[in-house]
Amino acid sequence: MSFEPKIVGFMCNWCAYRGADLAGTSRMKCAPNVRTVRVMCSGRVDPQLVVKALQLGADGVLILGCHPGDCHYAEGNYKAARRIALLKKMLAQFGIEDERVRLDWVSASEGDRFKKIVNEITEQVRVLGPLSRNGAD
Amino acid sequence: MAKLKLAVYWSASCGGCDVAILDIAERILDVVAIADVVFWPVAIDFKYKDVEAMADNSIDVCLFNGAVRNSEQDHIAKLLRAKSKALVAYGSCACFGGIPSLGNFNCRDEAFQRAYIEAPTNVNTDHLSPQTLTKVPEGELELPEYWDTVLALNQVVAVEYFLPGCPPPVELTNKVVDALASEQLPPAGTIIASDKSLCEECDRIKEDKKITRIYRPHEITPDRERCLLEQGLICMGPATRGGCGQRCIKANMPCRGCFGPPPRVIDQGAKMLSALASIYEANDEGAIARMLTEVVDPAGTFNRFVMSTSMLQRKRL
Numbered sequence: 062m063s064f065e066p067k068i069v070g071f072m073c074n075w076c077a078y079r080g081a082d083l084a085g086t087s088r089m090k091c092a093p094n095v096r097t098v099r100v101m102c103s104g105r106v107d108p109q110l111v112v113k114a115l116q117l118g119a120d121g122v123l124i125l126g127c128h129p130g131d132c133h134y135a136e137g138n139y140k141a142a143r144r145i146a147l148l149k150k151m152l153a154q155f156g157i158e159d160e161r162v163r164l165d166w167v168s169a170s171e172g173d174r175f176k177k178i179v180n181e182i183t184e185q186v187r188v189l190g191p192l193s194r195n196g197a198d
Numbered sequence: 199m200a201k202l203k204l205a206v207y208w209s210a211s212c213g214g215c216d217v218a219i220l221d222i223a224e225r226i227l228d229v230v231a232i233a234d235v236v237f238w239p240v241a242i243d244f245k246y247k248d249v250e251a252m253a254d255n256s257i258d259v260c261l262f263n264g265a266v267r268n269s270e271q272d273h274i275a276k277l278l279r280a281k282s283k284a285l286v287a288y289g290s291c292a293c294f295g296g297i298p299s300l301g302n303f304n305c306r307d308e309a310f311q312r313a314y315i316e317a318p319t320n321v322n323t324d325h326l327s328p329q330t331l332t333k334v335p336e337g338e339l340e341l342p343e344y345w346d347t348v349l350a351l352n353q354v355v356a357v358e359y360f361l362p363g364c365p366p367p368v369e370l371t372n373k374v375v376d377a378l379a380s381e382q383l384p385p386a387g388t389i390i391a392s393d394k395s396l397c398e399e400c401d402r403i404k405e406d407k408k409i410t411r412i413y414r415p416h417e418i419t420p421d422r423e424r425c426l427l428e429q430g431l432i433c434m435g436p437a438t439r440g441g442c443g444q445r446c447i448k449a450n451m452p453c454r455g456c457f458g459p460p461p462r463v464i465d466q467g468a469k470m471l472s473a474l475a476s477i478y479e480a481n482d483e484g485a486i487a488r489m490l491t492e493v494v495d496p497a498g499t500f501n502r503f504v505m506s507t508s509m510l511q512r513k514r515l
Contacts, residue, residue, distance in 0.1 A: 107468070107469075107472055108468040108469075108471050108472045109463075109464060109465045109468040109469060109472070109509070111468075112465055112468045112509045112510060113464070113465075113509055115510070116509045116510060129481075129482075136481075139480075139481045140475070140476055142481075142486060143475040143476070143478055143480055143486055143489065144471070144472050144475040144476065146475075146486050146489075146490060147471050147474070147475045147489070147490065147493060147496060148468070148471060148475075150490055150493070150496050151467070151471060151496035151497045151500065154303065154495070154496065154497035154498075154513070155303075155497060155510050155512075155513050155514060156513045156514035157510075157514060192514070193514040193515060195512065195514060195515035
């Protein structure tokens, strides 16, 4: 039985979550490995949440927000871009592979893009294997 | 009041906390007036067997400084826990892992390889490194087992009080002495510092938190009146518990976070990373890339004193 990654997905209410919902109502088939957490804005995603997800058993974390320039709250996704970029640099120092944490943009009309991203991250994390738990005990 | 029995122990530590205890200067006379020191390896000649011979809970207060990273330190931590009524994690190493916990970016094998084999000044043609057990003609020699991971004291035994700081400031050590003398100890689990972040007690002028460049401390001489974070230095103030008397800020140096996270913050490193990225002005890939080059070592800088108690704790093995 091949390894099934557990991926936590933070999705912004206005764009990404709606895009995910569109994928669902359009009956698009995609990997079931992403556990969805709806947030109002990708800028709300505190790096502590990403780290906590990894510490508690997630093999990967996906953060999806509105495209740059389209944030419902004007600047939230820019904040997310800065925070997640710096977080990924830090996680690399902890030996956590780059592909495990991904920030991307999905608009409310992009159900197919949502499907593509979910499938991509699932396969990338599947290849990497489970996140080593050596730090979490 | 009968004299209190006081013990002090140093574990994976630099010795600064033992010096800090003596920093209370003439108040040490107040301490010896109310307490008998029954164990203090750096200062007094009691041995481990003297501690083993004590009855359980016969030590009133044990000030334990240093992190736990080998089997001897683990054993003594558990021994002192059994013999002590109140165990105090004294200093950042005992509270959070401290500087030694930066060793959590390596493991035993990597550390030994570097220290005993690779280091340029070594002369070690036989590639010897410390072994836990070594047979010699006279018998078997034992060294403590060296762990991969450095732990904080409360990750090994239960701890009643936490006194953070690298080292704890005199005022806070005096608070502990006063509490002991008046027999008014705070509730178990208390962190003997402020309940607010350092920014609250910092006297500097704070205006708009917006920066376009991050400087390393040697790159600029900061203005003495303005917030250091606003000047582009990585000051850990927003993500650090106060109570230290802002001694680094007064020396015109940014806070490095030795008091650990403020209340209700679980991971000091992630929180500071979040704060810094939030105030940096960069809304396109080029500017973000520039920001990344300016933060040379996020993992070490933001978790400098707290690796053991951070959420990830160590580099993946």
